[in-house]
Amino acid sequence: MELFTYARAASPADAIKAAAAASTAQQGAEVRFVAGGTTLLDLMKLDVERPSRVIDINHLPLAQIERMPGGGLGIGALVRNADLANHADVKQGYPLLSQALLSGASGQLRNMATTGGNLLQRTRCVYFRDTDTPCNKRQPGSGCSAIDGFNRTMAVLGTSEQCIASNPSDMNVALTALEAAVVIRGIGGERQVPIGDFFLLPGDTPDRETVMMPGDLITHVILPPPQDGARSHYLKLRDRASYEFALASAAVVLATDKGAIRHARVALGGVGTRPWRSPEAERVLLGKPATPATFAAAAAAALRDAKPQSQNGFKVELAKRCLINALTTVAA
Amino acid sequence: MTSNEFTRRDMLTVAAAGTGALAGGSFPMTPAAAAPAKEGPESMPTLMDLSLSVNGKKHRLSLDPRTTLLDALREYLHLTGTKKGCDHGQCGACTVHVDGRRVNSCLKLAVMAEGAEVTTIEGLGDPDRLHPMQQAFVEHDGYQCGYCTSGQIMSAVAMMKEPWGSDDADIREAMSGNICRCGAYQNILAAIRQVRHG
Numbered sequence: 001m002e003l004f005t006y007a008r009a010a011s012p013a014d015a016i017k018a019a020a021a022a023s024t025a026q027q028g029a030e031v032r033f034v035a036g037g038t039t040l041l042d043l044m045k046l047d048v049e050r051p052s053r054v055i056d057i058n059h060l061p062l063a064q065i066e067r068m069p070g071g072g073l074g075i076g077a078l079v080r081n082a083d084l085a086n087h088a089d090v091k092q093g094y095p096l097l098s099q100a101l102l103s104g105a106s107g108q109l110r111n112m113a114t115t116g117g118n119l120l121q122r123t124r125c126v127y128f129r130d131t132d133t134p135c136n137k138r139q140p141g142s143g144c145s146a147i148d149g150f151n152r153t154m155a156v157l158g159t160s161e162q163c164i165a166s167n168p169s170d171m172n173v174a175l176t177a178l179e180a181a182v183v184i185r186g187i188g189g190e191r192q193v194p195i196g197d198f199f200l201l202p203g204d205t206p207d208r209e210t211v212m213m214p215g216d217l218i219t220h221v222i223l224p225p226p227q228d229g230a231r232s233h234y235l236k237l238r239d240r241a242s243y244e245f246a247l248a249s250a251a252v253v254l255a256t257d258k259g260a261i262r263h264a265r266v267a268l269g270g271v272g273t274r275p276w277r278s279p280e281a282e283r284v285l286l287g288k289p290a291t292p293a294t295f296a297a298a299a300a301a302a303l304r305d306a307k308p309q310s311q312n313g314f315k316v317e318l319a320k321r322c323l324i325n326a327l328t329t330v331a332a
Numbered sequence: 333m334t335s336n337e338f339t340r341r342d343m344l345t346v347a348a349a350g351t352g353a354l355a356g357g358s359f360p361m362t363p364a365a366a367a368p369a370k371e372g373p374e375s376m377p378t379l380m381d382l383s384l385s386v387n388g389k390k391h392r393l394s395l396d397p398r399t400t401l402l403d404a405l406r407e408y409l410h411l412t413g414t415k416k417g418c419d420h421g422q423c424g425a426c427t428v429h430v431d432g433r434r435v436n437s438c439l440k441l442a443v444m445a446e447g448a449e450v451t452t453i454e455g456l457g458d459p460d461r462l463h464p465m466q467q468a469f470v471e472h473d474g475y476q477c478g479y480c481t482s483g484q485i486m487s488a489v490a491m492m493k494e495p496w497g498s499d500d501a502d503i504r505e506a507m508s509g510n511i512c513r514c515g516a517y518q519n520i521l522a523a524i525r526q527v528r529h530g
Binding site (some may be wrong): 003004005006036037038041045054056086105106107108111241243 | 380505
């Protein structure tokens with residue numbers, strides 16, 4: 001681990017000011033906020049992250065869950081994953097989010113990991129984590145080792161010639177289906193970014209993963225009011241029954257009216273370079289009867305543009321079946 | 333060692349220089365800015381003074397900021413009951429309680445734990461007065477080599493206060509962050525079941 005200086009931020013403004021001195025908030029950032037530390041410390045030990053300043057934000061007043069005027073939920077960036085998953089309002093209004101959180105990591109990690117930190121969770125690509133190998137995400141221009149290497153767990157959607165790394169988060173898949181917004185405070189003030197705009201596709205700059213700029217501090221995540229009469233489900237498929245990242249997962253929100261689907265939100269995990277919203281699947285579902293044929297058509301649409309690599313072709317079929325199964329569960 | 337090699341005398345010098353910056357514990361702190369960066373073998377970590385509360389006892393330490401809570405417990409406080417397995421939050425051997433909640437001490441900087449109450453396996457019970465969970469692990473032979481055991485027990489004790497269901501499947505899920513290489517899971521499950529259900 002590289003040497004760094006450590007400081008506790010006394011206020012969001014202090015944290016923002018300190019982080020604004022960095023040249024980037026993306027890969028290679030010289031200043032990093034630490035909250036749970038479950039991603040950052042892991043990557044610092046691997047020398048993938050080498051900040052010269054670590055700002056501890058754990059003592060900022062951002063650990064509350066509050067009901068918003070109009071029925072939504074405001075989640076402080078420092079709310080721990082375990083507390084979010086077990087919060088009565090989340091279990092009641094957003095069981096999808098609770099399911100996704102509890103399917104990720106372990107009891108210990110969920111006690112540490114925060115809402116803001118989970119949004120910024122990094123890929124589990126073995127080459128990203130290994131500084132002895134080329135990786136365009138870690139070292140732009142060095143090449144992608146995964147395309148011709150071990151890519152069984154990598155993405156099939158949203159990939160580029162430069163990077164096929166999959167986004168590992170479960171929480172973010174649920175937040176995508178729930179159309180959450182990320183509240184970011186920075187040197188220019190505060191802004192709300194819809195979660196669909198928060199994550200960037202790798203393209204030619206896989207080192208840039210989000211819209212975060214130097215000084216930006218995630219302060220909250222806002223959930224819109226639950227959709228009237230909708231049911232939701234998160235299904236995660238993986239190599240082990242517990243404590244493992246998704247090979248494929250599906251977050252679905254569905255509401256029907258007289259047998260026809262009137263509201264559908266579909267997001268996939270484990271298969272995309274970012275939490276993968278599928279407007280293609282949603283278009284297929286809307287207005288159709290909630291039948292196996294409709295679900296199969298939606299799954300086919302969701303994976304139509306999939307680009308499998310040498311070892312992860314199985315994910316295309318797995319993701320389809322995962323989505324069909326999740327849709328079948330909510331429609332039952 | 334490479335560029336971080338330093339003598340004990342160097343350490344003490346730097347510790348003295350860095351003390352004021354650390355003790356305040358509030359932002360902005362600039363311990364490294366105060367110690368000008370040097371190239372080569374003279375480059376050395378700036379130590380931080382901090383206080384850790386472990387098993388009800390306060391300890392004052394001077395640590396490299398990179399020191400994890402796990403390393404502080406084992407190497408500086410000599411509480412070696414907490415084990416280092418993977419050092420990346422994947423095995424659970426390092427599980428301790430921070431303010432009553434189970435965490436992986438390998439993924440937390442020691443300095444981040446300042447102001448919190450840390451409990452290790454040594455604080456749970458002792459050979460003459462075992463914690464009920466320790467007693468249950470003994471009775472059910474919930475280990476083989478024993479390396480994961482303190483982490484298993486710390487995790488098991490903490491999960492009692494978490495909102496889990498009452499089935500064996502719930503116990504297995506709640507304990508999935510603690511890996512046992514020997515595969516003593518059946519007996520670990522039996523021990524936890526006994527404490528949960530009496």
